[in-house]
Amino acid sequence: MLSPWTTIRELRALLDRKEVSQEEVIQFCYDHIARYDGAVGAIIDLFDMKQVTAKKATTGLIADIPGIIKNNISVQGERMTCASRILENYHATYDATVIQKIYAQGGIPLGSSNLDEFAMGSSCEYSALKLTKNPWDLTRVPGGSSGGSIAAVAAGMAPWSLGSETGGSIRLPAAWCGIVGSKPTYGLVSRFGLTAYGSSLDQVGVAARTVYDNALVLSAIAGRENPVRDATARELSASYNLTDGLTGAIQKGLRIGVVDNAVNAVGMSDDVKALLAQALKVYEDLGAQISWIKLSTMELSAATYFIISRAEATSNLARFDGIRYGYRSPQASDLNSTYTLSRTEGFGDDVKRRIMIGNYVLSHGHADAFYRRACAARAQMRAEAEKIFAEVDLLFMPVAAQSAFILGACADNPLQMDLCDYFTSWVNLVGNPAIAVPCGFTANGMPMGFQILAPHWQERLLFQSAYAYEQATPWHTKHPDLNRL
Numbered sequence: 001m002l003s004p005w006t007t008i009r010e011l012r013a014l015l016d017r018k019e020v021s022q023e024e025v026i027q028f029c030y031d032h033i034a035r036y037d038g039a040v041g042a043i044i045d046l047f048d049m050k051q052v053t054a055k056k057a058t059t060g061l062i063a064d065i066p067g068i069i070k071n072n073i074s075v076q077g078e079r080m081t082c083a084s085r086i087l088e089n090y091h092a093t094y095d096a097t098v099i100q101k102i103y104a105q106g107g108i109p110l111g112s113s114n115l116d117e118f119a120m121g122s123s124c125e126y127s128a129l130k131l132t133k134n135p136w137d138l139t140r141v142p143g144g145s146s147g148g149s150i151a152a153v154a155a156g157m158a159p160w161s162l163g164s165e166t167g168g169s170i171r172l173p174a175a176w177c178g179i180v181g182s183k184p185t186y187g188l189v190s191r192f193g194l195t196a197y198g199s200s201l202d203q204v205g206v207a208a209r210t211v212y213d214n215a216l217v218l219s220a221i222a223g224r225e226n227p228v229r230d231a232t233a234r235e236l237s238a239s240y241n242l243t244d245g246l247t248g249a250i251q252k253g254l255r256i257g258v259v260d261n262a263v264n265a266v267g268m269s270d271d272v273k274a275l276l277a278q279a280l281k282v283y284e285d286l287g288a289q290i291s292w293i294k295l296s297t298m299e300l301s302a303a304t305y306f307i308i309s310r311a312e313a314t315s316n317l318a319r320f321d322g323i324r325y326g327y328r329s330p331q332a333s334d335l336n337s338t339y340t341l342s343r344t345e346g347f348g349d350d351v352k353r354r355i356m357i358g359n360y361v362l363s364h365g366h367a368d369a370f371y372r373r374a375c376a377a378r379a380q381m382r383a384e385a386e387k388i389f390a391e392v393d394l395l396f397m398p399v400a401a402q403s404a405f406i407l408g409a410c411a412d413n414p415l416q417m418d419l420c421d422y423f424t425s426w427v428n429l430v431g432n433p434a435i436a437v438p439c440g441f442t443a444n445g446m447p448m449g450f451q452i453l454a455p456h457w458q459e460r461l462l463f464q465s466a467y468a469y470e471q472a473t474p475w476h477t478k479h480p481d482l483n484r485l
């Protein structure tokens with residue numbers, strides 16, 4: 001029997017035993033979306049199922065399993081809005097590499113999901129198209145920028161979704177909606193067809209309700225397809241499958257470094273600290289060796305991320321000028337007014353703020369003080385990462401200091417919104433893989449997760465360790481009360 005909480009692993013068994021068909025699975029998701037998305041607001045468009053089913057393979061890692069795609073990833077023929085007015089009517093002309101891989105592994109891209117405009121934000125409130133709410137409490141944000149993808153999976157609309165990370169956009173909403181969110185090593189997944197935000201940081205990643213499901217979908221999308229299309233993406237063997245190592249045990253003698261200056265940072269709420277302490281106890285009981293370490297460069301990461309991401313966004317967004325893609329102002333009368341009016345009317349406030357900051361930090365006379373210093377700080381972070389990962393196998397730290405905030409709470413304070421990247425952006429800057437795993441509920445009944453970080457290309461270790469924790473705890477079996485939606 002299908003339920004909104006059926007996992008991919010369970011679905012596989014039902015499909016293989018022919019207890020359900022692909023059509024029934026798709027219909028189940030459609031009905032669930034029709035019933036609950038009015039309240040949650042996660043979905044932008046449902047895709048043309050004729051096209052999708054014609055393209056997909058009949059076998060593969062995720063054969064006949066539907067999922068939701070963040071709407072900054074190209075799915076041929078479908079709208080790719082980036083939740084921006086400037087791309088509101090833009091239709092993708094090709095499939096992203098991750099979409100080609102989903103098809104090749106039999107998966108079903110079911111529809112697209114809401115995000116902060118161009119993936120810039122931490123709450124999903126910067127979408128120009130719609131408001132997404134947290135399925136655990138509709139008065140709260142789901143987190144962002146992949147808020148739609150994460151809320152959809154948390155509300156049972158599909159068992160997996162793709163999101164993207166530049167500075168924490170999968171892990172933060174995953175922690176705030178009580179599901180598993182992964183950010184792979186920079187280069188594990190091809191960026192071809194992902195709308196660029198900060199190209200040296202961007203990665204596609206996965207959200208799912210369990211670690212196993214997350215590992216499976218990440219295995220399906222990992223690896224490059226054509227080196228010309230993303231020269232930073234790695235070639236992987238055809239049998240790459242991260243679920244192989246999931247035994248429920250941790251590696252013998254696993255050394256976990258707990259980031260003291262994160263767990264005990266100013267502003268960390270007591271209930272989140274208590275949840276982190278409980279999670280550590282679980283790892284201790286599983287046999288891990290816990291040590292407390294200081295990650296000094298983490299304190300530079302939010303500021304460094306702020307500068308580098310804005311600088312890269314400025315050049316990446318230059319292509320949206322009213323000529324080649326998307327919206328063109330009807331008021332435009334010549335070249336200059338085409339640029340100015342189309343961009344003024346097409347971009348939202350936060351995107352404009354970022355473009356201005358990016359131009360400022362790159363401009364003559366300021367680049368040394370900002371951009372180059374940020375690059376130097378990033379080099380320091382990488383050096384520290386290398387040193388620390390020689391001493392410990394994994395790092396353990398919070399994803400956020402508090403649970404999901406009330407809608408509108410940061411409306412007058414964009415800096416407060418930017419501080420949501422405080423614990424997440426360090427790993428994006430150093431390029432290592434990380435995963436957010438649910439670890440219980442804060443005093444107000446909202447879900448929370450912790451994150452673990454691994455050395456480059458150590459996804460296997462990361463997922464094995466996350467899976468062992470998950471199997472020892474009940475959190476992945478807790479879901480929001482749909483009757484309240």
Ligand code: GLN
Pocket residue numbers: 119120121122144145164165166167168169170197309418420421
């Ligand atoms: N909150 C961060 C930002 O706004 C993260 C975004 C992301 O990872 N895409 O830049």
